[in-house]
Amino acid sequence: MPRPRPSTIWFSPERPRKPRLSRERIARAAVALLDVEGVAGLSMRRLAARLDAGTMSLYEYVAGKEDVFDLAADEAVAEIDLDIPDGMPWREALTRQLVQSRDVMRRHPWLPTLMATRPMLGPHALARSEVFHSLLVEAGLEGPRLTAAVGTLTYYVQGYAAMESTWRSRMRDSAAEAELRRRAREHLDRQRESHPTLARHTRLDDADFDGSFMLGLEIVLDGIEAGLGT
Amino acid sequence: MPRPRPSTIWFSPERPRKPRLSRERIARAAVALLDVEGVAGLSMRRLAARLDAGTMSLYEYVAGKEDVFDLAADEAVAEIDLDIPDGMPWREALTRQLVQSRDVMRRHPWLPTLMATRPMLGPHALARSEVFHSLLVEAGLEGPRLTAAVGTLTYYVQGYAAMESTWRSRMRDSAAEAELRRRAREHLDRQRESHPTLARHTRLDDADFDGSFMLGLEIVLDGIEAGLGT
DNA sequence: ACGATTTTCCGTACGTCGTACGGAAGGAGT
DNA sequence: ACTCCTTCCGTACGACGTACGGAAAATCGT
Numbered sequence: 001m002p003r004p005r006p007s008t009i010w011f012s013p014e015r016p017r018k019p020r021l022s023r024e025r026i027a028r029a030a031v032a033l034l035d036v037e038g039v040a041g042l043s044m045r046r047l048a049a050r051l052d053a054g055t056m057s058l059y060e061y062v063a064g065k066e067d068v069f070d071l072a073a074d075e076a077v078a079e080i081d082l083d084i085p086d087g088m089p090w091r092e093a094l095t096r097q098l099v100q101s102r103d104v105m106r107r108h109p110w111l112p113t114l115m116a117t118r119p120m121l122g123p124h125a126l127a128r129s130e131v132f133h134s135l136l137v138e139a140g141l142e143g144p145r146l147t148a149a150v151g152t153l154t155y156y157v158q159g160y161a162a163m164e165s166t167w168r169s170r171m172r173d174s175a176a177e178a179e180l181r182r183r184a185r186e187h188l189d190r191q192r193e194s195h196p197t198l199a200r201h202t203r204l205d206d207a208d209f210d211g212s213f214m215l216g217l218e219i220v221l222d223g224i225e226a227g228l229g230t
Numbered sequence: 231m232p233r234p235r236p237s238t239i240w241f242s243p244e245r246p247r248k249p250r251l252s253r254e255r256i257a258r259a260a261v262a263l264l265d266v267e268g269v270a271g272l273s274m275r276r277l278a279a280r281l282d283a284g285t286m287s288l289y290e291y292v293a294g295k296e297d298v299f300d301l302a303a304d305e306a307v308a309e310i311d312l313d314i315p316d317g318m319p320w321r322e323a324l325t326r327q328l329v330q331s332r333d334v335m336r337r338h339p340w341l342p343t344l345m346a347t348r349p350m351l352g353p354h355a356l357a358r359s360e361v362f363h364s365l366l367v368e369a370g371l372e373g374p375r376l377t378a379a380v381g382t383l384t385y386y387v388q389g390y391a392a393m394e395s396t397w398r399s400r401m402r403d404s405a406a407e408a409e410l411r412r413r414a415r416e417h418l419d420r421q422r423e424s425h426p427t428l429a430r431h432t433r434l435d436d437a438d439f440d441g442s443f444m445l446g447l448e449i450v451l452d453g454i455e456a457g458l459g460t
Numbered sequence: 461a462c463g464a465t466t467t468t469c470c471g472t473a474c475g476t477c478g479t480a481c482g483g484a485a486g487g488a489g490t
Numbered sequence: 491a492c493t494c495c496t497t498c499c500g501t502a503c504g505a506c507g508t509a510c511g512g513a514a515a516a517t518c519g520t
Binding site for chain 1: 342343346347348349351353356357359360363364367372373374375376377378379381382384385386388389390392393396397400418421425426427428431432438441442445446448449450451452453454455456457
């Protein structure tokens with residue numbers, strides 16, 4: 001039976017010999033590597049190289065690649081500034097919180113995807129969750145309504161950030177591959193003829209990401225507020 | 231210069247020789263394989279084997295693995311039933327539409343992730359988008375508000391479906407790995423002591439996925455409705 | 461009818477990946 | 491000094507995406 005490794009559990013137990021690596025160091029290196037190379041660019045070999053360690057050394061600290069992703073995700077979530085000025089009303093505070101979250105996800109475009117595909121149980125994710133819940137409790141929610149409200153906010157910011165970063169990256173590399181882009185565009189235009197509403201109401205080129213994000217956020221917050229009287 | 235492959239463009243042009251494969255056949259096989267093996271389990275080799283073809287034969291029809299994902303995603307989106315009874319009010323119609331979407335995403339748990347990480351430009355995704363837009367135009371929205379409203383709904387259903395399927399899959403395999411689960415739980419409980427709001431207001435075991443989904447959906451729809459007067 | 465052309469099919473090969481395994485090396489405790 | 495536990499990591503295996511180029515087949519021009 002192999003030594004059990006913690007996987008997805010966050011503390012580190014006793015350590016009878018002083019180690020060169022640590023889960024924290026690995027987490028930080030993973031974040032840095034993900035920022036530069038993206039999700040597809042993170043490999044155990046590259047990660048180890050960046051830490052001047054042998055590849056297999058990582059496995060003393062980490063259960064596998066999935067564990068690295070868990071670690072990196074929680075590490076990035078830690079960048080969200082959680083403290084809010086005393087006495088700030090809940091709606092304003094939540095707005096700040098969500099704008100912050102989007103900022104962090106813009107710095108780490110790989111984050112929304114990872115958050116959507118794993119249970120976020122790291123300490124920083126839990127802390128963030130605590131803040132969201134307590135702000136909405138202050139607003140007057142509890143029980144399933146509370147859970148649902150937290151969900152809508154979380155899914156919105158994750159979904160928006162994911163969309164934004166895929167869009168931005170397509171815009172970037174299409175500067176080089178303008179040809180293929182032209183064909184795709186032409187194809188879309190052809191489709192548009194059979195989709196009149198879409199054609200009339202959407203512009204593809206201008207993209208006011210900031211304004212658009214705030215608009216959607218207002219919708220969700222309005223919806224939460226609308227349910228308070230019930 | 232290599233023969234250009236369409237990538238992400240959807241029609242197929244002239245065909246001077248009758249082919250055994252086709253983009254449609256590949257798309258269907260990819261969906262079936264993804265359903266069984268998940269995103270990580272889809273490989274070009276396995277996909278080809280399922281079609282009784284050599285691996286490299288796929289590349290006559292498909293630009294690469296990314297293209298296969300695009301194809302599979304649009305193919306799955308096709309399962310969403312788009313027609314709505316005549317005269318049904320917009321809110322009810324949208325609800326139907328979103329419940330449908332969630333159902334499809336439950337049948338294809340890999341779908342929400344793929345949708346979040348790529349621009350959905352396939353014919354079925356565009357058709358779905360057209361329906362959403364026209365329903366919200368009927369509701370009285372236009373311009374950036376319209377775009378934002380479509381966004382909130384889309385992100386909500388994708389985010390919820392992604393959460394639901396990761397949760398469900400964890401619940402499944404934890405039947406086998408109950409030990410590790412117990413440790414995770416114990417860890418969570420320890421964290422809960424420092425997160426009082428979270429501790430008081432969340433239950434982990436019971437999970438009324440259907441009801442919870444509807445609650446969140448009502449929030450978003452309420453929010454859209456609240457913005458109509460402005 | 462038949463060669464030329466075009467298109468489909470796919471075997472081989474290369475570089476990369478995650479990680480199982482087992483050994484080496486280095487304190488800590490006795 | 492000896493044991494034991496931990497850290498470190500070289501090697502190796504099977505699987506992956508796909509570039510390349512050749513074989514075979516269908517179509518077309520004549």
